[in-house]
Amino acid sequence: MNKLLMMLGVVLLGGIFTAFTLSASSFNKSTVAGPFEDVVSAIKQGDASGLSRYLDNNVEINITGKSNSYSKAQAEIILKDFFSKNQVKSFELVHQGGDASRFGIGNLTTTSGVFRLSFFLQKKGGSMVLNELRFENK
Incomplete structure:
Protein backbone atom coordinates (compact mmCIF):
# COMPACT_ATOMS: atom_id res chain seq x y z
CA MET A 1 0.00 0.00 0.00
CA ALA A 33 6.90 39.67 -29.38
CA GLY A 34 8.82 42.90 -29.56
CA PRO A 35 9.16 45.92 -31.81
CA PHE A 36 10.32 43.90 -34.83
CA GLU A 37 7.38 41.49 -34.62
CA ASP A 38 4.97 44.37 -33.98
CA VAL A 39 6.23 46.19 -37.11
CA VAL A 40 5.81 43.03 -39.22
CA SER A 41 2.28 42.58 -37.83
CA ALA A 42 1.37 46.22 -38.57
CA ILE A 43 2.68 45.86 -42.13
CA LYS A 44 0.62 42.68 -42.64
CA GLN A 45 -2.47 44.63 -41.57
CA GLY A 46 -1.62 47.83 -43.46
CA ASP A 47 -1.80 49.58 -40.08
CA ALA A 48 -0.07 52.97 -40.29
CA SER A 49 -1.04 53.78 -36.69
CA GLY A 50 0.57 50.55 -35.50
CA LEU A 51 3.75 51.44 -37.39
CA SER A 52 3.71 54.99 -36.04
CA ARG A 53 4.18 53.64 -32.49
CA TYR A 54 7.76 52.82 -33.53
CA LEU A 55 8.60 55.71 -35.85
CA ASP A 56 11.70 57.70 -35.02
CA ASN A 57 11.44 61.50 -34.80
CA ASN A 58 12.72 61.65 -38.41
CA VAL A 59 11.99 58.81 -40.82
CA GLU A 60 13.34 58.14 -44.30
CA ILE A 61 10.53 56.88 -46.55
CA ASN A 62 11.10 55.81 -50.14
CA ILE A 63 8.00 54.97 -52.18
CA THR A 64 8.78 53.75 -55.71
CA GLY A 65 11.88 55.90 -56.06
CA LYS A 66 10.54 59.05 -54.36
CA SER A 67 12.55 59.41 -51.19
CA ASN A 68 12.32 62.00 -48.45
CA SER A 69 12.92 62.46 -44.76
CA TYR A 70 9.75 63.12 -42.76
CA SER A 71 8.87 64.02 -39.21
CA LYS A 72 7.05 61.33 -37.26
CA ALA A 73 3.66 63.06 -37.84
CA GLN A 74 4.31 63.52 -41.57
CA ALA A 75 5.49 59.91 -41.91
CA GLU A 76 2.27 58.61 -40.38
CA ILE A 77 0.23 60.63 -42.90
CA ILE A 78 2.40 59.34 -45.80
CA LEU A 79 1.96 55.73 -44.59
CA LYS A 80 -1.82 56.14 -44.13
CA ASP A 81 -2.05 57.50 -47.66
CA PHE A 82 0.06 54.65 -49.06
CA PHE A 83 -1.99 51.95 -47.31
CA SER A 84 -5.31 53.58 -48.31
CA LYS A 85 -4.24 53.49 -51.99
CA ASN A 86 -2.63 50.04 -51.69
CA GLN A 87 -4.73 47.80 -49.44
CA VAL A 88 -2.58 44.99 -48.12
CA LYS A 89 -3.41 41.46 -49.18
CA SER A 90 -0.34 39.83 -47.63
CA PHE A 91 3.21 40.39 -46.47
CA GLU A 92 5.85 37.67 -46.64
CA LEU A 93 9.06 38.34 -44.72
CA VAL A 94 11.95 37.02 -46.86
CA HIS A 95 15.06 38.25 -44.99
CA GLN A 96 15.71 39.57 -41.52
CA GLY A 97 18.75 40.17 -39.41
CA GLY A 98 20.67 42.23 -36.95
CA ASP A 99 20.93 42.48 -33.18
CA ALA A 100 21.30 46.04 -31.92
CA SER A 101 19.77 47.21 -35.20
CA ARG A 102 17.24 45.03 -37.02
CA PHE A 103 16.12 44.94 -40.63
CA GLY A 104 13.43 43.13 -42.54
CA ILE A 105 12.89 42.65 -46.26
CA GLY A 106 9.78 41.12 -47.71
CA ASN A 107 7.17 41.03 -50.43
CA LEU A 108 4.12 43.19 -49.84
CA THR A 109 1.18 42.15 -52.01
CA THR A 110 -1.46 44.87 -52.31
CA THR A 111 -4.56 45.56 -54.40
CA SER A 112 -2.39 47.65 -56.73
CA GLY A 113 0.58 45.34 -57.09
CA VAL A 114 3.55 43.79 -55.35
CA PHE A 115 6.21 45.84 -53.58
CA ARG A 116 9.54 44.83 -52.16
CA LEU A 117 9.41 46.36 -48.69
CA SER A 118 12.44 46.87 -46.50
CA PHE A 119 12.49 48.47 -43.08
CA PHE A 120 15.15 49.27 -40.52
CA LEU A 121 14.89 49.51 -36.75
CA GLN A 122 17.71 50.85 -34.63
CA LYS A 123 18.24 51.05 -30.92
CA LYS A 124 17.74 54.57 -29.59
CA GLY A 125 17.86 55.06 -25.87
CA GLY A 126 16.17 52.06 -24.32
CA SER A 127 13.91 51.24 -27.25
CA MET A 128 13.88 50.32 -30.93
CA VAL A 129 12.76 52.92 -33.47
CA LEU A 130 11.79 52.59 -37.10
CA ASN A 131 13.96 54.99 -39.09
CA GLU A 132 13.60 53.82 -42.70
CA LEU A 133 10.92 52.25 -44.91
CA ARG A 134 11.37 51.46 -48.62
CA PHE A 135 8.54 50.42 -50.93
CA GLU A 136 9.91 49.40 -54.33
CA ASN A 137 7.90 48.14 -57.29
CA LYS A 138 8.62 44.52 -57.93
Whole structure:
Protein backbone atom coordinates (compact mmCIF):
# COMPACT_ATOMS: atom_id res chain seq x y z
CA MET A 1 0.00 0.00 0.00
CA ASN A 2 2.85 2.38 0.87
CA LYS A 3 4.51 1.71 -2.51
CA LEU A 4 1.22 2.43 -4.28
CA LEU A 5 0.83 5.78 -2.49
CA MET A 6 4.43 6.65 -3.26
CA MET A 7 3.96 5.84 -6.97
CA LEU A 8 0.77 7.91 -7.07
CA GLY A 9 2.63 10.83 -5.50
CA VAL A 10 5.43 10.57 -8.07
CA VAL A 11 2.93 10.43 -10.94
CA LEU A 12 1.01 13.41 -9.56
CA LEU A 13 4.19 15.44 -9.07
CA GLY A 14 5.34 14.54 -12.60
CA GLY A 15 1.98 15.65 -14.01
CA ILE A 16 2.07 18.93 -12.08
CA PHE A 17 5.65 19.57 -13.22
CA THR A 18 4.74 18.86 -16.87
CA ALA A 19 1.68 21.12 -16.72
CA PHE A 20 3.73 23.91 -15.13
CA THR A 21 6.51 23.54 -17.73
CA LEU A 22 4.06 23.61 -20.65
CA SER A 23 2.19 26.64 -19.37
CA ALA A 24 5.44 28.48 -18.58
CA SER A 25 6.86 27.81 -22.06
CA SER A 26 3.67 28.98 -23.78
CA PHE A 27 3.66 32.07 -21.55
CA ASN A 28 7.23 32.85 -22.61
CA LYS A 29 6.39 32.44 -26.30
CA SER A 30 3.46 34.82 -26.05
CA THR A 31 5.57 37.50 -24.38
CA VAL A 32 8.47 37.27 -26.86
CA ALA A 33 6.90 39.67 -29.38
CA GLY A 34 8.82 42.90 -29.56
CA PRO A 35 9.16 45.92 -31.81
CA PHE A 36 10.32 43.90 -34.83
CA GLU A 37 7.38 41.49 -34.62
CA ASP A 38 4.97 44.37 -33.98
CA VAL A 39 6.23 46.19 -37.11
CA VAL A 40 5.81 43.03 -39.22
CA SER A 41 2.28 42.58 -37.83
CA ALA A 42 1.37 46.22 -38.57
CA ILE A 43 2.68 45.86 -42.13
CA LYS A 44 0.62 42.68 -42.64
CA GLN A 45 -2.47 44.63 -41.57
CA GLY A 46 -1.62 47.83 -43.46
CA ASP A 47 -1.80 49.58 -40.08
CA ALA A 48 -0.07 52.97 -40.29
CA SER A 49 -1.04 53.78 -36.69
CA GLY A 50 0.57 50.55 -35.50
CA LEU A 51 3.75 51.44 -37.39
CA SER A 52 3.71 54.99 -36.04
CA ARG A 53 4.18 53.64 -32.49
CA TYR A 54 7.76 52.82 -33.53
CA LEU A 55 8.60 55.71 -35.85
CA ASP A 56 11.70 57.70 -35.02
CA ASN A 57 11.44 61.50 -34.80
CA ASN A 58 12.72 61.65 -38.41
CA VAL A 59 11.99 58.81 -40.82
CA GLU A 60 13.34 58.14 -44.30
CA ILE A 61 10.53 56.88 -46.55
CA ASN A 62 11.10 55.81 -50.14
CA ILE A 63 8.00 54.97 -52.18
CA THR A 64 8.78 53.75 -55.71
CA GLY A 65 11.88 55.90 -56.06
CA LYS A 66 10.54 59.05 -54.36
CA SER A 67 12.55 59.41 -51.19
CA ASN A 68 12.32 62.00 -48.45
CA SER A 69 12.92 62.46 -44.76
CA TYR A 70 9.75 63.12 -42.76
CA SER A 71 8.87 64.02 -39.21
CA LYS A 72 7.05 61.33 -37.26
CA ALA A 73 3.66 63.06 -37.84
CA GLN A 74 4.31 63.52 -41.57
CA ALA A 75 5.49 59.91 -41.91
CA GLU A 76 2.27 58.61 -40.38
CA ILE A 77 0.23 60.63 -42.90
CA ILE A 78 2.40 59.34 -45.80
CA LEU A 79 1.96 55.73 -44.59
CA LYS A 80 -1.82 56.14 -44.13
CA ASP A 81 -2.05 57.50 -47.66
CA PHE A 82 0.06 54.65 -49.06
CA PHE A 83 -1.99 51.95 -47.31
CA SER A 84 -5.31 53.58 -48.31
CA LYS A 85 -4.24 53.49 -51.99
CA ASN A 86 -2.63 50.04 -51.69
CA GLN A 87 -4.73 47.80 -49.44
CA VAL A 88 -2.58 44.99 -48.12
CA LYS A 89 -3.41 41.46 -49.18
CA SER A 90 -0.34 39.83 -47.63
CA PHE A 91 3.21 40.39 -46.47
CA GLU A 92 5.85 37.67 -46.64
CA LEU A 93 9.06 38.34 -44.72
CA VAL A 94 11.95 37.02 -46.86
CA HIS A 95 15.06 38.25 -44.99
CA GLN A 96 15.71 39.57 -41.52
CA GLY A 97 18.75 40.17 -39.41
CA GLY A 98 20.67 42.23 -36.95
CA ASP A 99 20.93 42.48 -33.18
CA ALA A 100 21.30 46.04 -31.92
CA SER A 101 19.77 47.21 -35.20
CA ARG A 102 17.24 45.03 -37.02
CA PHE A 103 16.12 44.94 -40.63
CA GLY A 104 13.43 43.13 -42.54
CA ILE A 105 12.89 42.65 -46.26
CA GLY A 106 9.78 41.12 -47.71
CA ASN A 107 7.17 41.03 -50.43
CA LEU A 108 4.12 43.19 -49.84
CA THR A 109 1.18 42.15 -52.01
CA THR A 110 -1.46 44.87 -52.31
CA THR A 111 -4.56 45.56 -54.40
CA SER A 112 -2.39 47.65 -56.73
CA GLY A 113 0.58 45.34 -57.09
CA VAL A 114 3.55 43.79 -55.35
CA PHE A 115 6.21 45.84 -53.58
CA ARG A 116 9.54 44.83 -52.16
CA LEU A 117 9.41 46.36 -48.69
CA SER A 118 12.44 46.87 -46.50
CA PHE A 119 12.49 48.47 -43.08
CA PHE A 120 15.15 49.27 -40.52
CA LEU A 121 14.89 49.51 -36.75
CA GLN A 122 17.71 50.85 -34.63
CA LYS A 123 18.24 51.05 -30.92
CA LYS A 124 17.74 54.57 -29.59
CA GLY A 125 17.86 55.06 -25.87
CA GLY A 126 16.17 52.06 -24.32
CA SER A 127 13.91 51.24 -27.25
CA MET A 128 13.88 50.32 -30.93
CA VAL A 129 12.76 52.92 -33.47
CA LEU A 130 11.79 52.59 -37.10
CA ASN A 131 13.96 54.99 -39.09
CA GLU A 132 13.60 53.82 -42.70
CA LEU A 133 10.92 52.25 -44.91
CA ARG A 134 11.37 51.46 -48.62
CA PHE A 135 8.54 50.42 -50.93
CA GLU A 136 9.91 49.40 -54.33
CA ASN A 137 7.90 48.14 -57.29
CA LYS A 138 8.62 44.52 -57.93
